[in-house]
Amino acid sequence: MNPDTYDPNFRMPDPERIGEERGSLTRIIQEMVFTVDHKKLGLMYIASGLLFFVVAGVMATFIRLQLAVPRNDFLDPDTFNRLFTMHGTAMVFLVGMPIIFGFANYLVPLMIGARDMAFPRMNAFGFWVFFFSGLLLYFSYLGAPGLYAAGSAPDVGWFAYSPLTAKAFSRGHSTDYWTLSLLMGGIGSIATSINIIVTVVCMRCKGMILGRMPLFVWLFLVVAFLVIIAMPPLSACQIMLILDRYFGAHFFDTQAGGSAVLWQHFFWIFGHPEVYILILPGFAIASEVIPVFSRKPIFGYPVMVAASVMIAFISLGVWAHHMFSVGMTSVGNTFFAISTLLVAIPTGIKIFNWIGTMYGGKLRFELPMLFCLGFLFQFLIAGLTGVMLAIAPFDWQLTDSYFVVAHFHYVLIGGLLYTIFAGIYYWYPKALGKMPDFKLGLWHFILFTVGFHITFFPQHISGFLGMPRRIYTYDAGRGWDLYNLISTIGVVFQAAGILFFVFNLIYSYVKGKKAGDDPWDAWSLEWATTSPPPSYNFETLPEVRSRRPLWDLKHPDDPDWKYE
């Protein structure tokens, strides 16, 4: 060592101080990259889900603009086809999945009185795999032309029916981006689901037997099992598709004797449970919010658990109701129509139990409750149009029409997204320590609800009038003009609602009232710790004696455990 440059005051840099002080941008990025904390990962899941939600929502706006008037020249057909493919894929895999996993990550350990998920590093791995799978999908806009200079983003639809995905019909690399992105995302989903199951099974606090778990935790346990069952078929068919495209296999290559229907079976064996993977978390949030704002325990807890497990079980045997028009035998069609109709029974039970929970309560119409009421009403409509679609003969008319588009947007927006909004408003004070602003939230609720119904209700009718989905344009005079125009107008209201939502998230964080530990006077364990919770969640691990540990604390004279 050169003695001239020796500095007696030199210290090795403090690893804590790399990236400067706490709160600086580099420090925040460093924390995000290195964290294995379930709460930070949960928020990152939700934040990136919302980011992709805005992107995919803007894509939907372009779709609606193109369809506003007949023979519109706003977009060319290929651009339109890419938009609806990316919109669908992103909304399912990059918005729905990460946001529900975000809720699970943030809340499951808190609700069962644990300090973290069972495998914190795997948790971080799951997040980053998901995040980069999303970037990979969107990178297709730049990278997919590849060597052939053909195509950009995938344009095969979100269920990518073969043989449209074969080399002959999908040149360039757009389909490969889609395939690899979903394959990657699937790995992340399975990792997270294993984590959820192990956490719930092994890390419950003292006294929390399965029968005392919050319904939220029960539902996510069910969802995690569904993911583990449903994801492998998806990954399998993606690998088969890669083999077809690059290694001369002929699974789906109809020109060489492959089967186009085989892809549909694989995809929907994943795809239908996926619908329940997305809607059961909605039920989970509603089952937490509705009791607290009705000031009553959930009505019929054991029945609610049984109904959830039943829905999940039946959902594994209904996939071919997406394929009624593909030319199955009458026996096959009848079987899948019956199994699909059976789903209506446990789903109906759940809706009745939520109403039963509200009956005799004192309903407080705070933001989470408003969104849950919207959910109940809209999910009722979605469920009933679902019954219509289950009637195979009726489905021969309705499938692949705008009626189906309306139906699944009522499920995924009217059902899932409303409960996501409810959940975000409900746990916002817990996660960030500030109360969301009621007035801004009310504007969000009113504008979004009005816009949602204006956009999607008319699509039922244009479906009845024979409008197929996924068409980039249509002729005037087919009876669809008015409904499409109304539909597009609704987007304005929805977009305004979303602006209020995003603004509320930021505004309340800066200017909001301090929340305190338990602003809603709730009963599950996450409200027993500070807002936001410390990285170790609880100073001492709690012990519970009933399904509502905080009720017992607040009402020592009339505790729940006496009745359960």
Next chain:
Amino acid sequence: MISVARGAATDGGTMRPVADMFQPLSRPAEMIHESALLVLAITAGIFVVVTAMMVFVVWKFRRKGPEDDLKEPPQIYGSTHIELAWTVIPILITFVLILVTSRTIGEIQNARMPEGALKIRLVGHQWWWEVHYPDLGIITANELHVPVSSRDNGKRRPTEIVLESADVIHSFWVPQLAGKTDLVPNKRNQTWIEPFATGTFFGNCAEYCGTQHANMLLRVIVEEPEDFEKWVSGMKRPPAVPADGLAAQGRAAFYGNSCVNCHRVDGTAAEGVFGPDLTKLMTRQTIGAGVAPLTPENLRAWVRDPQSLKTGCLMPDMKLADSEVDSITAYLLTLQ
């Protein structure tokens, strides 16, 4: 815009561009319609009852003022009797729906076609329909001509349609006639229609099939039996060969260019199978599978550059000279 080609051989009767599935004019759409009405009635009933329950509960048990926050309401955990009631009733409703569904599926899918049913083979292409009448030796495209049937059992004249695809999956859907059945490559599907009213019925390809999925339209022209027979005999008569003039030049240009590699004109050297059969081109109402009415102007525009009418369709811009465009259009106009 919905309009009919002027001067086309058949006028197509009443145009029915609004394909309302609740105004079926054919079996099996009528059979579907019947069960659909029942399902709609049941679901509407459920909707009214459950919505009324929700509204009642939300209104009745709303927080009335700050005094409501002082005391919690009675804590009810559940009730086996009530649970049982709202489990059994949905089970009964579901049971009824299951019976209706199973019966309708069987009636439609296992229907027996009477002797003398017309047979059609429909082949889906990106993005047009190839139509064969195997028993009549007729090949055309994008339009089905079928006779109207009768509700009198002895005079029934349904049409049996075999569905195939040359490339990707398409779907046959003419809502006023029948529900969807897909055209799947490497699989032979079947459906049938039995219209009870004449006119031109509109349908779309209902399974996303690539760039021009939106402009893969199908028309079914239902005619009185005698008009149908007239159409059949017309289709069997080969078009006159133009002796001289512009059309004759066009004929030479047509056979001198690569048109013949993809298109077929019966009884000539044009034997291509990748594009629509042009033998009786001018009997059709539209061009490009419904993208525009088949008028001389549109036909000329199509010959000039198909991409200008139907972006991304598989027929390339042939880069013909203006004189060739004029003469080939003139020749095509004689194909009737």
